[in-house]
Amino acid sequence: MFDWLIVGAGFAGSVLAERLASQRNERVMIIDRRPHIGGNAYDHLDAAGLLIHRYGPHIFHTNAQQVADYLSRFTSWRPYEHRVLAEVKRPGSGETLRVPIxxxxxxxxxxxxxxxxxxxxxxxxxxxxxxxxxxxxxxxxxxxxxxxxxxxxxxxxxxxxxxxxxxxxxxxxxxxRVPTRTNRDDRYFTDSFQAMPAEGYTKMFERMLAHPNITIRTGVDYRAIRDQVPHRKLIWTGPVDEYFGFRFGKLPYRSLRFEHQTLDQEWHQPVGTVNYPAEDVPYTRTSEYKHLTGQVHPRTSITTEYPSAEGDPYYPIPRPENQVLYKRYEALADATQDVWFVGRLATYRYYNMDQIVGQALATFQRIAAGVPRASAVVAAE
Incomplete structure (x- = not known):
């Protein structure tokens, strides 16, 4: 019997798994339908030995010291301030320029x-x-x-x-979300804490989930195993409409297709990301990971992003009618006993990584304050 079954091994699920296991001494199974932990922040070495982000660049930044302190238990950091250039045509002349955005x-x-x-x-x-x-x-x-x-x-x-x-x-x-500045600050973010996990996100997640009370199963779907894994309570970090069988219809999302390339050159571009705003260019941006990681290597790896209507759900589409539909699912979620809905997909809102960590920590505090520990429940039974 597991005290908790957590669906989704990204930030929301992993933070809660760690807190429940280490602070309440409860048994947790965390599952993910993907073959790895870390959610969209998953990174790994490619065939050339370059550390890349499978689902596009994830730049960590926060003004929440509590969040930085918590994650620092599981990683050291490499200071990094992200800079982005946009490739546009100069008004009047049509000359192509790359300028700060x-x-x-x-x-x-x-x-x-x-x-x-x-x-x-x-x-x-x-x-x-x-x-x-x-x-x-x-x-x-x-x-x-x-x-x-x-x-x-x-x-x-x-x-x-x-x-x-x-x-x-x-x-x-x-x-x-994108400010306009009158000074020369060319950083994409201005948060007080800006850094990358020194050994990558996956190593950080591995340490977070290393507690002996935590069992990890990847490459499995919740509906296939929910009746096979006895558990007292559930934390759901997947799409909220999926949990309820799309009862009111699907919530709209935008997705991305990622094109990963390893190039036989030391550098490809002068900054971490170059945006391509022109509508006649089919992709939106290209990112080069060595800027983010500080890795020294004679070759370089880049990822180009192509927005898509099909694929994994990444971005909730912020339109009033979509919020109306979400509110119907939110009402169902609020009425569902012994299930917590946490994270971007479960609350149909775009969150940065630090915001998801903050939401997960706050959810744990609510659990700690209002849910009896499993040992107390067993004793009462």
């Missing part, structure tokens, strides 16, 4: 051949911004800040590729 002072000066200061670029952007009475969509966010030309150059095509929807059809949260 998020848009900053250098982006504007290089695109337009200017020498603006921080104070001047703010006024320059304000002069091009379009008045928006109410910011509701992703288009509103950008044109209301920097105007239509920069919106078309950096955001519209990229967003249409990523989501198969125009920014005017998407919630404002999509483009609001």
């Amino acid at each position: 998020p848009i900053n002072l250098d982006t504007i000066n290089r695109l337009y051949g200017l020498s603006l200061t921080e104070a001047e670029v703010e006024a320059w952007m304000a002069a091009r911004a379009e008045p928006v009475a109410e910011i509701r969509t992703s288009e509103d966010v950008v044109v209301g800040k920097v105007g239509r030309e920069l919106y078309e150059l950096f955001f519209r095509g990229y967003t249409r590729k990523q989501w198969a929807l125009d920014p005017s059809e998407l919630d404002r949260s999509v483009t609001a």
Whole structure:
């Protein structure tokens, strides 16, 4: 008899497995339908011996010291600040340039051949911004800040590729995630803690799940084994609609197809990721892992991402009608006894890795406060 069956061995499931096993001395089985632990953060050595991320680049960053402290129990860190360039055509000339994204002072000066200061670029952007009475969509966010030309150059095509929807059809949260800066800060993130697990994410997950109370089974599906594994309670980190048999229909997601390549050269690009916003380019970005890992190697490995309607669910599509559908599933989840729904797929919301860790730690605190330990339950029986 397991005290807990946890479905999904990504961040949400693994953090909860570790906490339940180490802090409550309870027996946990954690399963995943993929043949590995780590969820989308899974990394491994490719045929050339280069550490790559199977599901695209995962850059760890957080402002939550509690989250950084918790994960530091299972890994040391390599400081890393992610930088991204966008390949665009200079307005007027059509010359191809790579400029920093998020848009900053250098982006504007290089695109337009200017020498603006921080104070001047703010006024320059304000002069091009379009008045928006109410910011509701992703288009509103950008044109209301920097105007239509920069919106078309950096955001519209990229967003249409990523989501198969125009920014005017998407919630404002999509483009609001990418700030606009008037200084020369070219870091993609500004969090106080930015680093990569020194030996990779998979090694970190292995240490997290190494407790003797934890049993790991990968390459298995929950529905195939749920009646074969006696358990008292369940933690579900998969799609919430799947748990309920898609009773109200499927929640919409966007997926990705990853093209991994190993190149016979030491470096491919000057930064970790290059974005390709133009709509006539079929992919959205290419990432080079040696920037992230610090690995020294005569060859290099890259991953190019192609957005897709088919495949694993990665990105909940932020539209009002989808939230209405999710709320119906959320009501079912809230009414389901002895099952906890945790993580991006189970709560139909886009979370960064640190946010999922924080959600899992908070869920454990609720369990600790409100659920009797298994030993107490056995004694009562």
